[in-house]
Amino acid sequence: MENPDSREVKCTAQLSAVEDAMYVLGGKWKLRIMIAVVNGHHRFNELQRRINGISARVLSTELKSLELNGLVTRAVKADQTPVVVEYLPTEYAATLKEIVAVLSDWGSSHKRRITGKGEALVARED
Amino acid sequence: MENPDSREVKCTAQLSAVEDAMYVLGGKWKLRIMIAVVNGHHRFNELQRRINGISARVLSTELKSLELNGLVTRAVKADQTPVVVEYLPTEYAATLKEIVAVLSDWGSSHKRRITGKGEALVARED
DNA sequence: CAGAATCCGTTAGGATACTG
DNA sequence: CAGTATCCTAACGGATTCTG
Numbered sequence: 384m385e386n387p388d389s390r391e392v393k394c395t396a397q398l399s400a401v402e403d404a405m406y407v408l409g410g411k412w413k414l415r416i417m418i419a420v421v422n423g424h425h426r427f428n429e430l431q432r433r434i435n436g437i438s439a440r441v442l443s444t445e446l447k448s449l450e451l452n453g454l455v456t457r458a459v460k461a462d463q464t465p466v467v468v469e470y471l472p473t474e475y476a477a478t479l480k481e482i483v484a485v486l487s488d489w490g491s492s493h494k495r496r497i498t499g500k501g502e503a504l505v506a507r508e509d
Numbered sequence: 510m511e512n513p514d515s516r517e518v519k520c521t522a523q524l525s526a527v528e529d530a531m532y533v534l535g536g537k538w539k540l541r542i543m544i545a546v547v548n549g550h551h552r553f554n555e556l557q558r559r560i561n562g563i564s565a566r567v568l569s570t571e572l573k574s575l576e577l578n579g580l581v582t583r584a585v586k587a588d589q590t591p592v593v594v595e596y597l598p599t600e601y602a603a604t605l606k607e608i609v610a611v612l613s614d615w616g617s618s619h620k621r622r623i624t625g626k627g628e629a630l631v632a633r634e635d
Numbered sequence: 636c637a638g639a640a641t642c643c644g645t646t647a648g649g650a651t652a653c654t655g
Numbered sequence: 656c657a658g659t660a661t662c663c664t665a666a667c668g669g670a671t672t673c674t675g
Contacts, residue, residue: 387549394548397613398560401540404616409537411668414527422520423513427637434524441668443638465636465675475622478615485611487523489604490530496579536647553657567648569658591656 407452408482412437412445417472417479420455425469446470454479533578534608538563538571543598543605546581551595572596580605 408414412434419433431442449455454476460467534540538560545559557568575581580602586593 390548394544394550394559396617397544397548397609398541400613400616400620401544401609402616403620404612405537405540407619408615409535411531411535414531415524418520418523418527422516422523424520433520436669438669439638440640440670444668468637478618481611482615483523483527485607486530487526489534489608490526490528491522492604493533494526494529538648562649564649564651565658566650566660570648594657 404482408479410445412441413449414479414483414486416442416445416449417454417476418483420470421472421476421479421483425471427468427470430470530608534605536571538567539575540605540609540612542568542571542575543580543602544609546596547598547602547605547609551597553594553596556596 408417415434415437416430419430424430424433427439427442427446430446431437431439434442437445446455446457450457450470453473455470456473458469458471460469534543541560541563542556545556550556550559553565553568553572556572557563557565560568563571572581572583576583576596579599581596582599584595584597586595
């Protein structure tokens with residue numbers, strides 16, 4: 384890894400791979416929606432209430448994008464009235480756990496670094 | 510962690526922490542610039558060549574933002590002519606390693622999942 | 636409740652040209 | 656080489672209204 388060539392290869396690979404990841408997860412909302420969904424919020428209005436500042440329009444389009452990428456499924460329970468729609472995390476969504484954990488850790492450390500004071504930390508359980 | 514209250518606390522904490530992280534690292538370019546910088550590309554035009562599609566204007570403003578957040582330092586070697594400017598990763602920048610690694614792994618797996626065919630994988634060395 | 640439709644403002648960021 | 660200065664537009668996303 385000290386060899387400059389393999390380092391260049393790694394740099395190129397990382398640039399491309401991170402670009403791919405951000406194509407799916409980038410933007411202001413997608414990760415936040417996934418956090419809420421994975422943590423048990425499945426209904427549309429519940430998600431909108433839980434995710435601070437998101438509008439119905441944006442939530443709707445983001446959910447469609449996440450569904451296209453296989454991270455959530457839209458489940459309609461037609462046997463109820465009124466009809467209940469649920470956005471459920473797929474198995475694939477579990478692969479986001481590490482990303483969320485790492486980003487979340489970094490974010491709270493960074494905030495502590497900036498503000499001096501820390502928040503209550505929530506331990507990772509994996 | 511099965512208790513719904515602590516799960517809610519965790520959800521709130523993650524939402525807020527990820528938001529903090531994305532405030533610093535979000536957008537199309539910041540992480541990509543950091544990848545290039547950490548991998549040994551320190552000069553302005555070198556970075557612009559290395560990072561596909563970035564304009565000088567955007568690179569300039571993004572570097573300033575990263576400098577403000579303590580992730581790079583702008584070092585001017587005045588004893589040379591023409592003057593050499595280098596953007597060097599700070600020690601703090603090392604804390605991004607895990608983020609980049611995790612995102613990069615996910616991105617390349619996801620691409621394999623989508624396209625069916627995989628790229629040459631570059632192993633993580635930490 | 637679960638959205639779609641419409642309208643509209645902001646802005647990230649692209650293109651190009653120019654400078655010390 | 657290392658940027659800055661303009662200009663410009665596509666996309667993001669906020670607000671509001673409407674609907675089955």
